[in-house]
Amino acid sequence: MVMHLDMNSYFATVEQQCDPFLRGKPICIAGKGKNERTVCAAASIEAKKFGVKSSTSAWEAKALCPDIILVPPDFEKYQFISRKVFAILEEYSPTIEIFSIDEAFADLSHIKTYTEAAVLAQEIKFRIRNEIGEYLKCSVGLAENKLLAKLASEMQKPDGLTIIKRHHVKDILDKTPIEELCGIGSRLQLRLNSLGIKMVGELGAYSLENLIQLFGPHSGKHLKQMGQGIDSSPIISYRDFPAEKSFGHSYTLPKDISDINEAKKVLLKLSEKVGRRMRKAGVFGKTIHVYLRFFDFTGFGKQASGAYLQNGYDIYQAALKILESNPSKRPIRLIGVSVSNLKNARQVNQVLFLDKQKEEKALNATDKINDHFGEFTIFRSSLVKIKDRIQNIPDGRNKRLM
Template sequence: MTIGPVLCLDCCRGGDRAARCRHCGSPRLLAHPERDGLTIAHVDCDAFYAAIEKRDDPALRDRPVIIGGGRRGVVSTACYVARTYGVRSAMPMFQALDACPDAVVLRPDMEKYAAVGRQVRAMMQALTPLVEPVSIDEAFLDLRGTERLHGAAPALTLARFARRVEDEIGITVSVGLAPNKFLAKIASDLEKPRGFAVIGRAEAVGFLAPRPVGLLPGIGRAAAARLAGLGVVRIEDLARTDPGRLAAALGRDAARLAGLARGEDPRPVRPERETKSVSAETTFADDLREMAVLRPVLWRLCEKVARRLKRGGFSAGSVTLKLKDASFRLRTRTRSGLAPTQIAERLFRPAEALLAEACDGTAYRLIGIGAGDLGPAELADRGDLAEPGLRRDASRDAAIDAVRARFGDAAIQRGLTFGPAAPVRTGSPSSPGRDRSGTGRP
């Protein structure tokens, strides 16, 4: 197979195949026969939160750094030094500290991280208008038709972008380049950190074949177990399994997953992504089980979600209660069919009923509330003759919001807030598609 032209990822110059770049001496050389014909990229910032903290405090450069809560929280991000000890995102903090007791633990500074994320996003949008954010620190890009604009093939444009992020922002990114989003996402994980990997059309099937079926998005533990019962363990097994047997095991998702197993993914890069839910959650310092203590916490979360619905221009038609017990088992309960609303109390009432059912003596370490079945704000709280108090409730909420916007959230509180004290630790946000406090996207 012809290797194709060589591109240095450090000086962004071309050259001949060699151990090092003949211009700058870097060993980071990229060569692939399809490299200059591929246009779909996935860009992922490396250990984003931790990288920003190391950038801002050089004394942390060689230290294991964990971004997260106290011993009862979870890891939001672990730097690559901490990962060598086995620390991973979403790991309970006590496990992370047992694995890496010398780690420097820092609370998340989401305002700072969001500002850096906006800088990186602006640089992406200077490359192409087709940027699909996945989370605060990653996105898909479609660079078709940008060759004349940048005077370079997409691979070189992306290499220059990665170099610029490193020079101007002080963090690093990894890039995956491929014919579609699925393969680009896989490629961006291959050579982290500071990686740039290519998966071409010709090699896609052979590349995927020996890998476990769990690599395919949508196959979790339960689906993998069902497939294992059919003798389907690797992606090549899935690709050659009878479609009828797959449909029996995977339902409507069978055709999509079979296509992915062949390296096929027709999804376009969409600049605007539909928001599916708005949520907020809290982790407690001590496990809680009493309704009287949990109820005020739930109310405060409903207020927070209601504010986010208003800011986002949404109404909600369902609520989902999320509870995690002391053994990290997750319970979720949903109440659907609600009249579209942005009012905290109208989110709280069905959520309170769900909470009452869940208060069966179980001790909980986390509580969350999500608003789903989103629609436009114009549909919210319209009411009818059967609900004469609806306009009053909406006006009261608007007045409270105005006071808080001027004087702070503590300026005015409902009596319900002053229940028995519950020591809480606000759940730290995690990476775009794993949202812990804000909007959830597909």
């Protein structure tokens, strides 16, 4: 048996929990500023009643709900609360898989009946409200596998508890649109719709031979199984997840920029954030990748490999060479930088000269201060002008939050 726990309107309800003034009011989590590209990272339950949802632009949210309150995101706060939620969940299951910052799967194979599992789920929901925050709600799904458990948790929101038993599976899938299945994105949905497949049950009834011919042997078989509610994927504990293969950050600019010096400043801050995360993880990387998206949504991407790096400024220097090799002069909309080809710090056999040793000590001291007082409490002087303009570059979703 599998449980899927999904925190409802997570970022928004965390803010409402922390600030009683926001409770009962429509809010959306969005970056600072009034630029038209600001989008909602999350909408409160009250805002959703007006049609506001994640990815809705801030100006559209205002049009749908003039009284909506825009709240800047605080990702460190959300991760802190997530750890508390998942710590409670871990008390009831030997294996939990953190699927994202606000949802997780739990192995309940030690539970014999759905009745017993439902009692356990209600206890978890109660403890989250009682021990973490009364305004925090979650929906729980119980089923025989991860696919169905996640589908179940989506069926009653907010604060729901849904059980999908095997003898109910076919009836439920016959009434469920394919886009509600985890793993069916918009492009795949359109392709399946073009085949006359709109409901999950129709996917399950579709010819396996035709699916294999259209999508290949692996994907075709997988789609057929999804349509039948079959999922053999195991629950992988966050403790057993493979190490990160890369570290990266990207940032959508408030307005298009053509000035290479402005682009360099953004690239430097992104590189510093990547380096800081790599130091926390204790890894070095040798392949630097830079991606640019232009005003017309075309893009430029290029990577280069060299010595193993961890220092944000060294990453920046390597990334800068790639940025300067961009042949296009079109205005830039988004900048991204990532580091891959990683090795554990102990595996990197580097001989540090005296100046490098001093630099390493300075970086470690800076990291400790920023850990205690907040991101970019201490930063390079070259970031002075850009620091306040780019505050909310999130650390991304990390499956090893605990």
